[in-house]
Structure formats: C-alpha cells, structure tokens
Amino acid sequence: MTVRVRFAPSPTGYLHVGGARTALFNWLFARRNNGVFILRIEDTDTARSTEEATQSILDGMRWLGLNWDEGPFYQTHNHALHKAAAEALVASGHAYRAYETKEELDAMRAEAEVRKVPFKYNGAHRELTPEQQAAFEAEGRSHVIRFKVPRTGGSVKFTDLVYGEQEKAFDDIEDFSFYRSEGGALYLLSNAVDDAEQRVTHVIRGQDGLANTPKQVLLYQAMGKTVPQFAHLPLILDENRVKISKRIHGDAATVKFYKEKGFLTEAYLNFLALLGWSSGDEREILSLDDMRDAFSFERISHTNAIFNLKGTDERNWIDPKLLWMNSEYLKAMPLDRLVAQVRPFLEEAGLWQDAYANEEAEWFARTVDLLRARYRVLTDFATYGKPYFSDEFEFEAEAVKKNFKDPALRDLLPQLADHLETLEEFTHDSVEAGLRAFAEAKGVKAGLLINGSRTALTGQSVGPSMFELFAVMGKARSVTRLRKALS
RNA sequence: GCCGCUAUGGUGUAAGUGGUUAACACGCUGCCCUCUCAAGGCAGAGAGUACGGGUUCGAGCCCCGUUAGCGGUACCA
Numbered sequence: 001m002t003v004r005v006r007f008a009p010s011p012t013g014y015l016h017v018g019g020a021r022t023a024l025f026n027w028l029f030a031r032r033n034n035g036v037f038i039l040r041i042e043d044t045d046t047a048r049s050t051e052e053a054t055q056s057i058l059d060g061m062r063w064l065g066l067n068w069d070e071g072p073f074y075q076t077h078n079h080a081l082h083k084a085a086a087e088a089l090v091a092s093g094h095a096y097r098a099y100e101t102k103e104e105l106d107a108m109r110a111e112a113e114v115r116k117v118p119f120k121y122n123g124a125h126r127e128l129t130p131e132q133q134a135a136f137e138a139e140g141r142s143h144v145i146r147f148k149v150p151r152t153g154g155s156v157k158f159t160d161l162v163y164g165e166q167e168k169a170f171d172d173i174e175d176f177s178f179y180r181s182e183g184g185a186l187y188l189l190s191n192a193v194d195d196a197e198q199r200v201t202h203v204i205r206g207q208d209g210l211a212n213t214p215k216q217v218l219l220y221q222a223m224g225k226t227v228p229q230f231a232h233l234p235l236i237l238d239e240n241r242v243k244i245s246k247r248i249h250g251d252a253a254t255v256k257f258y259k260e261k262g263f264l265t266e267a268y269l270n271f272l273a274l275l276g277w278s279s280g281d282e283r284e285i286l287s288l289d290d291m292r293d294a295f296s297f298e299r300i301s302h303t304n305a306i307f308n309l310k311g312t313d314e315r316n317w318i319d320p321k322l323l324w325m326n327s328e329y330l331k332a333m334p335l336d337r338l339v340a341q342v343r344p345f346l347e348e349a350g351l352w353q354d355a356y357a358n359e360e361a362e363w364f365a366r367t368v369d370l371l372r373a374r375y376r377v378l379t380d381f382a383t384y385g386k387p388y389f390s391d392e393f394e395f396e397a398e399a400v401k402k403n404f405k406d407p408a409l410r411d412l413l414p415q416l417a418d419h420l421e422t423l424e425e426f427t428h429d430s431v432e433a434g435l436r437a438f439a440e441a442k443g444v445k446a447g448l449l450i451n452g453s454r455t456a457l458t459g460q461s462v463g464p465s466m467f468e469l470f471a472v473m474g475k476a477r478s479v480t481r482l483r484k485a486l487s
Numbered sequence: 488g489c490c491g492c493u494a495u496g497g498u499g500u501a502a503g504u505g506g507u508u509a510a511c512a513c514g515c516u517g518c519c520c521u522c523u524c525a526a527g528g529c530a531g532a533g534a535g536u537a538c539g540g541g542u543u544c545g546a547g548c549c550c551c552g553u554u555a556g557c558g559g560u561a562c563c564a
Contacts, residue, residue: 010564045563102562109561118489119560144562163492172490172560180562187564211491211559234493234557241556271499274512278500282511301500303493304557312497312514315525321499321513331526374526384525403523450522462524 003035004201007061007068008075008191010042011053013246014254015060017307018206018236021272025233026204027066028273028288028295038198039071044190046076060255065265065288070198075190078197082185085193085223086145086178094222097143098125098177099136120174121146142181147218149173156214161202161231161297168214176215192216196225204231207304231297234276235304244307252309252318262345262378263322267329271322275305285328327376338372339365342381349382351389367472370464387458388472395485399461403451410486412442413456416449417482426475428467435467453478456485 007023009015015023030037039061043049058072089095098121100108105121112119126148128136136143155169178189185193195203203209210232220227238244244253251257258268270286278301279286279294286294308319316323330338346352356364367388371381387393419438423430435453439446450466457473470478 008564012564042564048563105562113488116488120489142562166491168490174560176560177562182562184562186562191564206558207492208558209564232492237557239498243557274499276499280501282501284500284512301493303495305500306498308498316514319498319513320515324513327526374524376525380525399523447522454523460524462526464524464526466522 001201003030003033004038004199005030005035005204006038006040006071006195006198006200007066008040008042008194008205009057010045010048011050011057012045012048013053014256015057016246016253017244017255017258017272019057020060020064020255020269021236021275022204022206022233023061023064023066024269024272025231025277025295025300028292029202029204029231029297030069031292032295035201036069037066038073038200039068040073040075040194040198041071042075042187042191044075044184044187046184056254056256063259063265064255064269073194073198075194078190078194079184081197082179082190082193083183086185086189089147089219089222090145092222093148095145095147095178096126096128096175097133098146098175099128099133099141099143100125101141121176123148123151123175126175144177144181145179146175146177147215147222149175149218156217158213158217158227158230160210160213161229162234162300163207163210163232163302166210166213173214173218178219188212188215189219192219192223192225195228196220196223200228202229202231204233207232207235231300234301236275236307237304239306239308239310241304241306244309249309261318262380263326264329264333264341264378266333267326268322270329271319271325274321275307276301276303285325323376330372330375330378335365335369339368341378342368345378345382346385346389349386351382351386353389363472370468370472373464374462384460387460391477393459395455395459396461399455399459402461403455404486406448406452408444409448409452412444412449413452413482413486415442416453417479420470420482421475421479423475426471426478428471431470432467452485453482457481 005026007019007026009019009023027037029035041054041057043054061068086095090097108122109119123146125143125146150170153170155167156173157165157167160166176188178186180186213230213232217227236244238249242248246253259265266287269288270284270291273286273291274284277295278299279290280296280299283290311317312320343352343356346356353360368381371385371388375381375384416435416438420426420431420434423434435449436446439449451461454463454466454469455461457469457478463469464472473481
C-alpha cells in the first residue's frame with residue numbers, strides 16, 4: 001500500500017518552527033517510502049483563520065523546499081462531508097445530540113472547579129427520547145453532537161510508531177463533542193474525516209495530538225474507516241522549556257524569521273531534524289537526501305527538545321548549534337549558489353550594484369568566497385561585509401584601539417599607500433613583497449603594517465588574510481583607504 | 488484536580504535484546520598558527536545518567552514510588 005502522509009497546519013498564524021519540523025518529518029517519511037506528501041490547510045476555525053496566514057504558510061513551505069504532491073486542500077471545502085459523517089454517526093447510534101448551552105456547560109465546569117472534582121460531561125442527553133428532543137428544539141435550543149463513549153468498561157488501544165503502545169480507559173474519555181451547534185465540524189472529526197477521505201496511512205504530528213488520539217481512534221472505528229498509523233513527535237520548547245509560540249517568542253517562532261536572518265534552508269532543516277531525531281551514526285551534517293535515507297521513527301526521541309531562541313550571548317544570539325550548522329553549509333555550498341543567495345541581502349541593505357552580476361561578477365564571487373570562511377549567516381555579508389561593497393563603513397572602536405595604537409602609523413600608512421601605488425601588479429604576492437620590503441626599509445615589523453592596513457581598509461580587526469584582502473580591494477581603494485584612515 | 492508523555496554534561500543526541508573508566512556534536516576554556524580573527528589546528532573542563540527504593544553476579548537501560556517538566560482535559564486546531 002502506498003504511504004500517504006499529510007502536513008495539516010491551521011492558518012491562524014505564520015508557519016511555525018515546530019510546524020516546519022513536522023512538515024519535514026512527514027516529507028522525509030513520504031520520500032523515504034516513495035509515498036505521497038499531502039498539504040492540507042485546516043481552516044475550520046473561521047474566526048481565527050486568515051488568508052494572509054495561509055499564504056505565509058505556503059511561502060514558508062516553498063522556502064523550505066518541502067514540495068507536496070497533492071493539495072493544498074482546504075478543509076472548509078469538505079463541509080458537506082463532515083456534516084454527513086456527523087449525521088451518520090448519530091444515525092448509527094455512535095453519537096447523539098446534546099442540547100446544553102455553552103453557558104450551562106460553563107456553569108457545570110465552574111461548579112466542578114469549586115468542588116474540586118474533575119469535570120467530565122455527564123452524558124445527560126445520551127438517551128433523549130424524540131419527545132424530549134422536540135421539546136428542546138421547541139425551546140429554540142441548538143445542539144452539538146457528542147460521541148457516545150462506551151460505558152461498559154474497556155479501553156481504546158493503539159500503537160504509536162514513536163511512543164509505543166498506548167491505552168486509554170473509556171472511563172477516562174468523556175462524551176466529547178465533534179460538531180458545532182451552528183454547524184461545522186470540530187477538529188477531532190474534520191481531521192479524521194479528511195484523513196480518511198484522503199487515504200492518509202500515517203498521521204505524523206506533534207505530541208500534543210497524542211492525548212487526543214484515542215478519541216480519534218473511536219471516531220474512525222465508529223465510521224467504519226481504517227485507523228491510520230500514528231507517529232507523534234516530541235515538542236520543541238524554548239530555553240525555559242516553554243512551548244514556542246508567536247505570542248511569547250515573536251518572530252523567532254516563525255520560519256520567515258530564519259529566512260530573513262540569513263539562514264540557509266538546508267542548514268535550517270538539518271538543525272530542525274536534529275531536534276528530536278538522530279541518524280544512528282555520528283553524522284550530524286546531513287543533506288535532505290541523507291536525512292531521507294536515514295529516516296526512521298525508531299530514531300525519534302521521546303523527550304521534548306530545546307531550541308535556544310535567546311542564545312547565550314551577543315555572538316551566539318540564537319541557538320549556537322544552528323549558527324554553527326549554517327556556517328558549515330555556507331562554507332561547503334557551491335559558490336554560484338551562495339552568490340545568488342547573498343544578492344538579496346545586499347539589495348536589502350542597499351549595497352548591491354548591478355555590476356556584481358555583470359562585469360564585476362568574477363570579483364564579486366571571489367569576494368564572497370573569501371568572506372564566507374568566517375561568516376555564519378547571509379546577513380553577515382551585508383553587515384561585516386559592508387566595507388567590501390561600500391566606501392561608507394564604520395570603524396570599530398576596538399579595532400582602532402588595537403591596530404592604530406602606534407602613533408607612527410599616522411605617517412607610515414600614507415607612505416605605504418605611496419609605495420603600493422607604484423606596484424604594477426596588485427596581487428597577493430606582489431602586495432606582500434611590496435609591503436614586506438617597505439616594512440624592512442622603515443625598520444618596523446610587517447605585522448604592524450598588516451594589522452594597521454586591515455583596520456584602515458575595513459574598519460575591523462578581524463578578517464581574511466591581509467594580502468588576499470588587498471588583492472580583492474584593489475589598488476585604488478586600498479591606497480585611498482590607507483591615506484584616509486588616520487588623516 | 489484528572490488523564491497521559493518524558494527525565495543522560497549548558498544544549499542537541501549516542502550508548503541494538505542490562506556487562507569494562509557513559510560516547511559524539513555544538514557551546515565554553517586554554518594553547519598553537521604570529522598578519523588578525525569571529526577562521527583553522529590541538530588540548531581541556533564539564534554528566535556518573537532527576538531523586539529514593541527494588542530485581543540482578545551486574546542497571547543509564549527492567550519494576551515501583553516520589554519529584555519536576557511538558558501535553559491533553561473547549562461548541563481551538
């Protein structure tokens with residue numbers, strides 16, 4: 001039987017990091033088994049669903065590169081099917097109409113609260129006679145539809161592919177509602193009906209669905225549908241062990257944030273996969289193909305993983321491992337692809353020039369290649385990289401303090417500029433020879449000039465090998481900056 | 488409250504069916520490179536596996552209890 005899985009986010013907000021990982025695992029499992037990956041938008045909560053959110057989820061999925069084979073399907077389009085399923089469950093005696101108002105229910109809950117007794121709907125309307133129902137209808141009451149959970153003892157059992165055998169006593173399951181009084185299925189039903197209709201074989205979702213699964217199993221069975229396999233994923237928590245949400249974590253909870261901060265999708269996905277899963281060997285840098293080949297539910301952890309959104313310090317402003325992983329991909333990826341990815345970040349910062357894509361394309365690629373060794377995110381090219389792409393850059397106080405300390409530099413740097421200006425070739429080797437000769441003639445250490453030049457040319461105290469840097473900057477800019485720096 | 492899931496260094500994970508001094512990665516610290524470093528190389532610190540019992544010749548792996556965290560407990564998804 002063909003494996004069919006789905007990612008079913010609700011469009012009440014942006015694509016969330018936890019959602020991204022759920023989508024990834026579904027995708028991996030589908031691809032691993034030559035199965036079908038379905039995208040379904042669960043928009044039955046009309047009060048909270050928005051078109052904008054749907055769009056951003058789609059955008060997020062595209063950025064992640066998790067292509068789907070079917071969909072996107074919209075759950076609201078299946079209203080008729082949900083309604084028919086609900087009515088059929090009433091007709092078959094698996095469910096019943098309950099006429100309590102929301103207020104009455106709230107009152108019952110409140111009372112249970114004060115009496116400190118667990119609230120469970122009492123099933124008062126389980127066996128209403130047609131006359132009683134008619135009376136409620138005459139009163140103008142509407143009704144929800146509730147599942148008639150067996151009260152004969154026993155339990156629901158299912159095997160979770162990640163968490164193992166699960167069993168829940170009927171007595172611990174209340175007669176849950178699954179259809180609204182104003183019409184419209186609730187999650188438990190719509191989700192199950194759609195999964196059945198779309199012939200989903202494996203439901204892979206967050207662990208927050210685990211506790212509700214017994215109810216859905218009951219629903220599948222009552223509807224006479226095949227119960228799919230379930231695989232629940234541990235949750236992703238923040239450094240304080242709080243579930244990550246837009247409300248408390250802001251943008252950092254969304255996939256879009258990582259795109260804008262300059263993370264590469266491959267690195268991001270790789271990092272997310274490692275939050276709750278491991279390959280089985282000691283590899284950690286894994287391409288999508290590697291992950292697909294190594295993926296299995298057995299290797300998914302049962303423990304909630306922590307994604308350090310706050311980071312540890314200024315340098316590690318977000319989970320250090322994510323930063324590290326991104327830098328690894330930055331260094332290893334094909335240069336032409338990196339060049340293409342850097343462009344929008346320079347454009348965003350107003351540092352892009354069309355020449356970089358035309359007559360200066362070679363220079364641009366060379367510069368990006370030179371810089372990537374010590375950068376970690378794409379935005380670094382627009383921040384730390386600014387001196388390479390613009391003449392307007394800041395001098396870092398620490399760099400000035402450290403590399404311009406020697407007062408002799410005030411004269412030496414311009415003199416060095418004069419000396420280098422006479423060079424016919426301006427390459428790594430020629431500049432090195434020229435600078436060292438100059439240093440010797442002046443009786444100063446080359447290092448003094450090298451470090452002073454670094455700060456003169458970039459305003460920074462760290463960076464690529466200085467002679468590479470000279471070569472990339474070119475004679476004109478190098479000379480100008482050497483003269484200007486301390487004047 | 489009730490029901491359930493989980494518990495290995497700061498973080499992410501390893502340690503097939505219990506068997507030597509608990510491994511790897513990130514981060515951290517130090518050293519080297521001496522043209523710097525946020526790059527690279529090397530080294531080191533850091534858990535005795537939440538706690539308490541038990542089973543066993545032997546337990547991170549099994550059982551029980553406690554504690555803690557998380558999830559569920561909606562006419563949200």
